Amino acid sequence: MTPTKTIVQISSILEKLFEEHFEKKVEEMEALAVSGSDRRYYRISGGGSVAIGTYNANVAENNTFFYITELFRKHKVNVPEVYKINKDRRAYLQQDLGKTSLFDLVIKDGFTDKNRKLYHAAMAQLAKAQWIAGREADFKQCFASKQFDEKAIMSDLLYFKYYFADLQNIQYDRSLLISEMELLSKDLGRVQPQTLMYRDFQSRNIMVYEGKIYFIDYQGFMQGPPQYDIASLLWQARAQLPAAWKEDLLNGYISTLNELHVPRMDEIYFRRGYVQFVLVRLLQVLGAYGFRGLLQHKAHFINSIGPALKNLEIFLADHPQTPAYPELRSLLEKMSAPDMQDKYATTRGSEQSKLTIQVSSFSYKNGIPKSAGQHGGGYVFDCRGILNPGRYATYKHLTGNDEMVRQFLERETRMPDFMNHANALVAINVEDYMARGFEHLDIAFGCTGGQHRSVYAANQMAEYLRSRYNLEVTVSHLNEKKWVLPDAAKTEE
Structure with a gap:
């Protein structure tokens, strides 16, 4: 087992890698902020060249990243170029895509026509990644789960239950709720089609560089329903996209499938599955916010709970028949009620x-x-x-x-x-x-x-x-x- 490297050792490894690749001395090395990941990122520059140096002790995860990066670039999905990988495959250099994400632009400029077009571009790139690159994907290359199946869906639902719902002092029938979650996960585990699934497709993982859309942090890819990724982007809690945008972007995605000559699918069935996976994503996100925020006391995640509950309220109002399970529906209605939103309101x-x-x-x-x-x-x-x-x-x-x-x-x-x-x-x-x-x-x-x-x-x-x-x-x-x-x-x- 390789011992954990200190930050000093990691800096030295990445500096050497930069100098070997660019044949230039490092002049500046800036540590970049990270959230829940164990990966460490540095912006390294010298002699007019710049790259993002990355260190991750999880070689399996790195290998997945290298594989999917090569596959995406082959099919002209915009992702960073990997310049150089060191021998133990724990450190590598990749293209610097700047500091501006799609999320940053929406927060800064609002729901402008320019930003809407960038979202459409992201959806078009997503369709290409899922349906074109996905045809060739070897899901044995996934470092963690290979498929978003019934077990993975149930895991997300339980994540929500234990790390958020159970911390809210809301009364519900725990046995009945588990039974309903099992039925829901079984139903959704059979949803077709199955394509390449990004897993965490949200605007913080979409960079805008020289006017183009680029994807990052896609090493969690697996086989799964394409609707989940669409739901992840359109229903991102902090972005709070308008309803008209969500419908327009979903329509744009479906139009892109026709342009890519994706085999004919049942659009009504696809849209019905999309609604179901919106719900799953909303609950998974609340579970993450509960774990990172309420248990680990991380400010960013606590601040995100209010918008996430508002998202849930909007969803339930728009879809009175989803979920079709009475105990789960009752719990979610209580959870997204105004008094619960007030509890987490930042004002x-x-x-x-x-x-x-x-x-x-x-x-x-x-x-x-x-x-x-x-x-x-x-x-x-x-x-x-x-x-x-x-x-x-x-x-x-x-x-x-x-x-x-x-x-x-x-x-x-x-x-x-x-x-x-x-x-x-x-x-x-x-x-x-x-x-x-x-x-x-x-x-x-x-x-x-x-x-x-x-x-x-x-x-x-x-x-x-x-x-x-x-x-x-x-x-x-x-x-x-x-x-x-x-x-x-x-x-x-």
Whole structure:
């Protein structure tokens, strides 16, 4: 078994790979943000060349990515070119497609005609990937599940049940619900046709580069119903596409199938299956948001629950006969009711509370900061039990504001566990303070130098509170003037 590489080792491997391929020295290496994946990405540049360096210890997953990339490029589906792969197949260089996703454009510019045309282009590329490249796909190359069958569908439904529904204190008949889910998964597991299924086809995984659509993060591909991918894009919770767009884009997809000379299919049957897989995708997403947000306290996912429940409400209103199972239908109606949406609405804190929160980072060398509130309430968390990035030369002149440090703390220390516990503790007092009309709460994170661990923790706490409660949160890094930064290091030399 190959030992896990440190970020320093990974950086060195990717730097060497870049210099071997481009025959140029690396001038800049920027760590890119990642979410739930174990893959690590860096934008590497030097001598006028640029590439995305990727490291992933899961060789099976990498091999799937290399296979499907080659297959897509053969059939002119726009995906990044893989420039070079190292010998152990854990590191590789791929084409840099910039920083703008289709999701970014919709959030920035709204539902413009230009963005609608980009969505149509994405749907056309999807059809080509599913039906043309899919004809040749070897599903034995899938690194995880090979097919989105009855078992996989049931797994998604249970993911929703255990990680979201069971956390909402809603009463339902658990035995009956499981029976209905089994029937639903059995019905959908028989849906035809089966094509190449992207699995996570959403606008964050669609890059817009030089005016063209490119796909990324498709290594989870498997054999499955094409409707699932369509549902994933059109019903993405944070994008909130208008109903007219959804219908227009679905019609455009079906027109593309005719242009690609896909064998004749029953359009009515296809559309009926699409509706069913919209429901499955909505529930799978809620399960993911529950796991990442409610259990792991990740702010982005908590912030997405409200839009996802709104999506579910819209779906149920538009499809009064779906799902056709009474216990599941009843549960979903209760879950998407206005009071549940209010529970996760990001505006509720500012409307119901005058509470303001001061979050700070500090160095224990200077002592614990005093509370600014009249009642002196608050928390002080000691981060010194977490491995210190400042011990390593690579991070010494960085801070907790830097992506490299963030990745180190999240991947190579117990900081995620630490923050999960801190978030859960703070949430108890925040909700109590809001209910009782308190106006101030102090939260402080300390470490040895007040530069890495405590800065990261303060930033994460502030993001979590803003996302979950939409409260006024101020962040102060009290030891900032004494941080050991690159310019200071040069002065010392």
